[in-house]
Amino acid sequence: MFRPQPQREISHVFPSLMAQWRNTITTTKSTTKISPQNGNSLRTPSCSVKFQDLYDFTVEGNIDDVNVLNEVEERVRRQGKVWWALEASKGANWYLQPQISSNGEGISVASLKLSVLANTIALKKLIRKGIPPALRPKVWLSVSGATKKRSTVPESYYNDLIMATKGKVTPSTKQIDHDIPRTFPTHPWLDTPEGQASLRRVLVGYSFRDSEVGYCQGLNYVAALLLLVMRTEEDAFWMLAVLLENVLVNDCYTDNLSGCHVEQRVFKDLLSKKCPRIAAHLEALGFDVSLVATEWFLCLFSKCLPSETTLRVWDVLFNEGAKVLFQVALAIFKMKEEDLLKVHQIGDVINILHTTGHNLYDPDELLTVAFEKIGSLTTNTITKQRKKQEPTVMAELDQRLRRLGSLNLK
């Protein structure tokens, strides 16, 4: 289906992807090369082209999209310089020092040092503007709490886990094996035996770490993207662990996805509060927003947004917590408010949301709306809302189970 891709001027081949950030910012500008699909003139703005993004995903768009992507790459480079400058003035790894947890239970003012507070605020602002790809592994491990989590077990934990689970077959491993070749199958690294073996080990390892989650479809996309960013299996594994165990709502991926059902209800409530016109319009159409938002929350946007945009969302997700998912989901609706209000068919609604997501090559366009146009949204609010929705969700799921249980298969 895909034509061969031209090589880019600066090789981004995994795993050396952006490994030498310091070098890339001083080398010549990397220009995304494009391959015309129909052999038409590239000057035609509507001409559809395929190109590779920062993380080597093949994307399809027009010349404008390529230009946006190049601009984003340039902005990423500039943002990298900001981080290096700060490192020079604040000392190496300043961002790895203790932070005030903003995705935890709150701030203990008494034990606060001014310098810590200043760093936390600076870091929050900086992370919202994007973490340079080369620094993502270090910063993510630190701000998400993954480093701390890892420090509680022996250093050989991951290797031991992989050795102990090697060759074992469970329903989870069967499902994982089924999904591995179907995970971003056009990505050049994930399409290789090495890439697939890495992804398999991370997912299988996790399925044994938490047998209640085991393996849930959707985690394949999340783990794949974590691998591309973290560059080592072990780091990807710990990010997956902290994500499922600390960052996201409980039971998001277990059993009957009850956590996911809770999030969807919270989201519906928020949409009617933050975007009442859209919510009312969609309700009149009989359109349940969960029809599209379920995938957003389970794949953490990795299937609906371009890679760098997804990772910018994850930058903030790991630092500020799961409330970010709501802000971003609301932003996607908010950005298209006028368009959505104009359409009256479900297919058109889905089309608008789908196209918007896929063409969001500029992460700042999305994040500006998410953090500045939605109004404040705190972790506390989300926690309260979840508590409110939980009983209804549980009752509904239970009722469904009992109904199905009464249908005895002949």
Add this chain to the structure above:
Amino acid sequence: MLNHKFDSVKQVLLGDVGTGKSSIVLRFVKGQFVEFQESTIGAAFFTRTLSMNDQTVKFEIWDTAGQERYHSLAPMYYRGAAAAIIAYDITNPATFTRAKKWVQELQAQGTAGIVMALAGNKADLLEARKVTAEEALAYAQENNLFFMETSAKAAINVNEIFHEIAKRLLQSQAPQQNTGGMILVEKAENQSKKASSCCS
């Protein structure tokens, strides 16, 4: 159940993981097949319009995720659906058992009068067959569904199953005005494309 204004039909695809639900839709909507179809999370949405004599039926298809734990999401997708395709893999008996459960659930919880089709997919893998056509046919007749063996890969019976659904939906309705004639053009294109790939 047809929406009179647009002749659109909500249809859902259900079935166990890896039975080829997404491949069936992709074949029907785009005339394509890919060996490694990305796994569906939640559900994916597709449309295609078919014309039957002087009437058109616009299918709004929800292609759902197959993993067991996703089944708690299914009611959202089959709620109000006028038609359903329940897929199984003819090389995997467990998927046939799962298909029967879906049939039961739709009979109990689905829209009244829903048109159900049972699709024994991967019919190109005859040498690996584990579920006989006779068994499936007998089950389908007992339960008032229609049955076809399909192959999304080899383009066998995929368009046919949707045509049969459209036919049955239209039969169950009083004749209606054709309000979606403009989409006929799109349909003609699809047909000519299909014709050329058939002959190759």
